Amino acid sequence: MVTASSISFGANSTFTSSSIPKTKPLFNIIPHSLKFTTGNGRAAVTFQRPVSVIPKATSADSRATKEPSRTFHGLCYVVGDNIDTDQIIPAEYLTLVPSNPDEYEKLGSYALIGLPATYTTRFIDENETKTKYKIIIAGGNFGCGSSREHAPVALGAAGCSAVVAESYARIFFRNSVATGEIYPLESEARLCEECSTGDVVTIEMAERRLINHTTGKEYKLKPIGDLGPVIDAGGIFAYARKTGMIASRN
């Protein structure tokens, strides 16, 4: 069983996302200028990450995440055990380069398309490119298999904010933290048996709880432990800068 304390990093560093910074804030974000080019050397694009929430207008219900209380709210999508990264993003889509903005969006449109037909409800509706499910609830060993970072990237690009799993596979967990694409949380109970796809849930990070509004039940989440400061801080690059391991950005 992988615990949330499996990785520990220092606190108090600025967050850096390896992909396009989103207008939806997952974490306590310090405004940060990000500049990057696409994989084939197109013109540099400069972003200013917003401090406050700008709810993204989508065809489905809009996000209600607020800063800085770290709350996630929305519909949940439930999967079982051992969902491997081939199911999260099948290999034929790996020609898409995540650091390329257009291809990043395309990756998102294929998130969880590899799930077998036993999953009668799709994660992303046909003819849509974003998901209406902000939160994924999973069984054990979520993200096992291939190390493809395209997996957490696809979920994040699709519009998923957080995963609440019973446990995670190592590389997927590490990639989620490194990219900041999705917040990998762990539940105490087996939520995949308690919740159903389409249930409306709220995750309150500070209180470490998940509320299923559809069933009226509440569940405890495992302590974030070392994980919180990492994601808040922004991952390995920011931590390394803070500790002088690499030079600060201009």
Add this chain to the structure above:
Amino acid sequence: MTLTEKIFSRASEKPQLSPGDNVWVNVDILMTHDVCGPGSFGIFKKEFGENAKVWDREKIVIIPDHYIFTSDERANRNVDILRDFCMEQNIKYFYDIKDLGNFKANPDYKGVCHIALAQEGHCRPGEVLLGTDSHTCTAGAFGQFATGIGNTDAGFVLGTGKVLLKVPPTLRFVLDGEMPDYLLAKDLILQIIGEISVAGATYKSMEFVGTTVERLSMEERMTLCNMVVEAGGKNGVVPADGTTFKYLEDKTSLPYEPVYSDEKASFLSEYRFDISKLEPLVAKPHSPDNRALARECKDVKIDRVYIGSCTGGKTEDFLAAAKVFLASGKKVKVPTFLVPATQKVWMDVYTLPVPGSGGKTCSQIFEEAGCDTPASPSCGACLGGPKDTYARMNEPMVCVSTTNRNFPGRMGHKEGQIYLASPYTAAASALTGYVTDPREFLE
């Protein structure tokens, strides 16, 4: 300390450490390929600057191998991106391919990254090797710490030569007893994964010792370590010995210093196996831990057989398959796809004599058995790939494969049924058209 702990200790310059500690580790080799290289380079440039230089042009090995022989434009473009970066950074080891119509016309091209790393002498005892591929753990066969990482971590390593890692506790697997001549390392690792499950080694190191392991060749040790990730393992190790040193003699001139677990080292758990009692296995759909005896699956009708990948497409894997076809003398009953892992393996298949055949090569035996012609070396259909990938499963069918994963859709079609097996079992199954225990032909 255990072997893995000692590698962490040396690489982090910390004389003492324990499982659970997070340490900055110096990386000896970073490998990437056509699927993850472009993304990793994108992150490297974004974080370190458009004009940044990699930490060490001789410690990075760039190996296109995943989506090579395809007309998919993005796949082809990704190999071009690798080339552009290598030229810009003057990367010493780039195993390039330009002529997709004839792999032999590319003198630098190797094929499957994990096999190429070993064959080109980049795997050395005691070192830290990272790769943007989960099967990077294969290199643990050389008594080094080798594990898979994502694009972001790789981007960081490109710039700094360091990575932040948590010291894993070690599970020890003691394999003793004489290996029956119908078993291969693939059966051993399927036995272990079936025992501990796909999450049995999550965040842990798997150390393989015992008399059976000591008698395994390097390629067999690579097969063993290759599937450590299928049990959730962080890395796998086989302590370096005479077999390792001999293999490395003509491949690397760089000095290396092996390390070994102390007598009194603490292991999280120890598992003991009497190998002489084991039987050929398969992993049934759809999980590598869905273990079953091959002989108990003899009523499973199959549609095809695939022999290839880092797990089961090495020279010895093909020699093993050829041995079964030779023993039978008959033709295969289903399409049998052969994908040598690297150019060198392909050459071996066409030149090495198969013992007991009167001088025939694997390729001749394969042809006489009615197998498909050995294909251009690459990862091939192990992971499906672009739709035009050779041997990709584009319709639902049942396949016995020497590859490493059989989750839904792994080889292409979501309803495909993949039975993971050793090359012996795969060849035997091809001959009958059903999942078959190789003892049908080898005894």
